[in-house]
Amino acid sequence: MAAAHQEPAMSAGDPDLLDRVRRVLEDPVHRENPLLPLLAELHHYAGVQDQRMERLLRIADGYQFLQHEQSLTLAERCEKQLRRTEKLARISDRYQRELLELTESLREAANKDPLTGLANRRYLMERIRDEIQRARRQGSALGICIMDVDHFKQINDRFGHETGDQALCRIAAVVQDSVRSYDVYGRWGGEEFLLILPQTATEEALGVIQRVRSCINGIHVPQGKAAGMLLSASFGLTTLRAGEEDPDILLKRADQALFRAKDAGRNRVEQG
């Protein structure tokens, strides 16, 4: 478009006009004209201005070109930097996600019994402490019960450890199904399980534990064509007493009650 644009005829930049004026100045006919020196001066001035204008345009064009180039490379650099930052964030996010998942699986491993999938002793110990504190704060009851599978050694000896492990898993499932949703339970170790019964006084606790006992007594361990074996478990139950804070005291009392249950012929609940 710019190329098609015509300069006005009066412009100093019009070489034709300057040329015509020069020819007039040189023509001897006008030698005596009093305006001649002034016109000569004007002609000279126009010529100089014309050259300056050209130079100015060239310089301005140069700057414009440079500016254009610079903004192009700036845009490219910005684009590249942006891609880099995105990549950095992407990789970093992945590492972070991986770390979170690792933490989660470690937490699970730390708190879960790998065989039965129930909570492990570590987790239960933590929860006993928490529940004791809560019961003390709220002035509520708290039941703690240790359960031990009867004659478990015999199961292992007669049917093998694999059958023993399977029996433990079935016991775990039965405990899970027969407690209430807010009870806390898990594998205390070996064939021992622990039940924490929040906000539960003796009478109610006995009801829950008797239910668990009777459900376990319904588990039959089959052994091919042989008679197999009916499972049972013994329970030692205790409740939090006023002023008590140390979980070991409660656990010891529950353990002593459990011994009495074993002594009294097993498959029963004793209180301590």
Added chain:
Amino acid sequence: MASLINDLEIQGTQSTPVVTSDWSRGCLQMEGNSYPENSFEFFSGIFSWIERYLDEGAEPLCLELALIYMNTSSVKAMMDIFDLMEEAHGRGREVRVRWYFDPRNERVMEMAEEFREDYTFSFDILPREG
């Protein structure tokens, strides 16, 4: 020239990888986790070793990595190193990365693949037992 160069021998810690270099073989190795307290400081020695190696010689460079966990600034430092190698590769220099991962941890492999994107030099991701 090689005798003038101090090769790297950085003991690994729980948060920093083992780093060893061998100027004569054109080889730099990094192995372990990387989440140093000051990543800039930790990586500056590694970065300048690579920079000098690429500037002063014409022999190939091989980066052998067995990095596991990296924090954000370590990821950035590794990208800077790979960028440096990409530049050298653009000038016709032979450079390569071998990233080893424990086949039991495929996540590391996926991570290395993310790193590899956008680079045109040879970048192998290889399983290594143990």
